[in-house]
Amino acid sequence: MSDLFTDPSPDPSTQLIHHPYVPPAGFETVTTAVHKASTVIFPSVAALRNRDWKHKSGYTYGLHGTPTTFTLEARIATLEGGKYCTLVPSGLAAVTLVDMALLKAGDEVLIPDNAYGPNKAFAQGELAGWAISLQFYDAMNPADLAAKLNARTRLVWLEAPGSITLEFPDLTALVATVRAHNQTPGQAHPLGVITALDNTWGAGLAFNAFTLGVDLSMQALTKYPSGGADVLMGSVVTNNEALHHLIHLCHMRVGFGISGNDAELVLRGLNTMALRYAAQDAATRQLAAWLANQPQIAVVLHPALPGSPGHAEWQRDCTGAACLFSAVFKPDLSQTQIDHFCDSLKLFRLGYSWAGPMSLCVPYDVPAIRTTPWPHQGGLVRFSVGLEAVADLQADLAQALMAMQYSKG
Numbered sequence: 557m558s559d560l561f562t563d564p565s566p567d568p569s570t571q572l573i574h575h576p577y578v579p580p581a582g583f584e585t586v587t588t589a590v591h592k593a594s595t596v597i598f599p600s601v602a603a604l605r606n607r608d609w610k611h612k613s614g615y616t617y618g619l620h621g622t623p624t625t626f627t628l629e630a631r632i633a634t635l636e637g638g639k640y641c642t643l644v645p646s647g648l649a650a651v652t653l654v655d656m657a658l659l660k661a662g663d664e665v666l667i668p669d670n671a672y673g674p675n676k677a678f679a680q681g682e683l684a685g686w687a688i689s690l691q692f693y694d695a696m697n698p699a700d701l702a703a704k705l706n707a708r709t710r711l712v713w714l715e716a717p718g719s720i721t722l723e724f725p726d727l728t729a730l731v732a733t734v735r736a737h738n739q740t741p742g743q744a745h746p747l748g749v750i751t752a753l754d755n756t757w758g759a760g761l762a763f764n765a766f767t768l769g770v771d772l773s774m775q776a777l778t779k780y781p782s783g784g785a786d787v788l789m790g791s792v793v794t795n796n797e798a799l800h801h802l803i804h805l806c807h808m809r810v811g812f813g814i815s816g817n818d819a820e821l822v823l824r825g826l827n828t829m830a831l832r833y834a835a836q837d838a839a840t841r842q843l844a845a846w847l848a849n850q851p852q853i854a855v856v857l858h859p860a861l862p863g864s865p866g867h868a869e870w871q872r873d874c875t876g877a878a879c880l881f882s883a884v885f886k887p888d889l890s891q892t893q894i895d896h897f898c899d900s901l902k903l904f905r906l907g908y909s910w911a912g913p914m915s916l917c918v919p920y921d922v923p924a925i926r927t928t929p930w931p932h933q934g935g936l937v938r939f940s941v942g943l944e945a946v947a948d949l950q951a952d953l954a955q956a957l958m959a960m961q962y963s964k965g
């Protein structure tokens with residue numbers, strides 16, 4: 557091959573492609589280089605035949621990983637205290653990858669009633685169409701999970717806390733319930749019923765999912781690991797090699813690739829993630845406590861607030877909390893007034909997602925998105941606290957509450 561560059565005969569158009577670039581040796585930097593590839597070049601036919609993408613013994617094709625994505629996988633696995641990581645193009649793709657890898661026609665999946673909405677929607681849509689049945693369970697009641705586990709159950713989703721209503725479940729008790737079921741005679745599946753945690757809120761920082769006994773932990777890297785509100789990505793981490801193999805095979809078959817540029821953004825975000833998590837945690841608790849004392853508010857939901865559902869479990873299992881809290885308004889305030897409150901906010905902008913630099917809020921109709929009883933009458937708004945000054949955010953909430961007071965219901 558090197559003859560090509562001393563031999564003047566190839567046309568310049570050929571030489572533009574077969575260039576003498578060699579990756580720099582001895583160029584050590586803080587950052588990871590952004591490698592982008594579909595094709596990976598093999599030095600010989602023998603190498604092409606021998607390199608096995610299944611065990612990551614080398615690079616085979618862009619979809620199967622690059623030095624950049626392998627580095628990010630290793631860092632996410634380390635963050636979560638796990639061994640194996642698979643990266644996918646969004647947090648939701650991480651959910652659907654787990655479902656597709658583990659569930660077959662005739663199986664059943666159990667999902668917490670307060671789970672991330674699109675997780676439930678995929679099960680009600682595609683999984684139902686593939687003859688995979690679904691039951692919702694009450695994450696705050698391990699006996700309800702125990703009653704719903706059956707011979708067809710293959711996968712149990714966990715989420716801590718619930719996406720909108722922020723109840724923190726007893727993960728240890730839920731995992732123990734599944735393990736007890738796996739011990740019952742007739743539980744023939746070699747891997748048993750698998751527990752998969754949506755760990756986006758904990759982000760690998762608030763608690764260690766594997767210490768609590770879950771089999772799989774997925775995250776929307778879109779949230780804290782990115783931190784920039786500018787990239788979509790997801791991860792699936794496990795310590796179980798057989799389980800990882802199932803995830804990995806499915807990942808290859810569905811073709812969930814991620815771009816080198818996106819991987820770079822997440823690698824950058826990881827450097828500041830622990831600091832951002834702690835800063836946003838402190839700001840969120842301050843604002844949640846303040847809002848809980850305002851006359852328009854019935855209750856503020858945040859696992860670190862005494863009285864919030866699952867506060868004791870959060871205290872037992874966690875060293876921190878994410879940047880989310882939800883406020884339930886007093887029942888005499890109409891949805892129109894609550895909408896007016898949201899529209900009056902100037903720093904909290906209306907938009908989905910969280911853990912980025914900008915504070916956000918979204919009003920939700922909770923009874924419409926759950927089957928378990930909801931004890932509150934008033935409307936709910938979920939807040940995501942960004943990196944702005946806390947005093948400014950508090951002043952923004954105060955002026956919007958005032959604007960709501962003078963609005964007509």
Ligand SMILES: *Cc1c(COP(=O)(O)O)cnc(C)c1O
Nearest residue numbers: 646647648672756776778788789
């Ligand atoms: C955002 C989110 C997801 C999905 O992540 P995307 O990257 O937006 O697809 C999954 N679970 C939870 C709890 C989330 O907040």
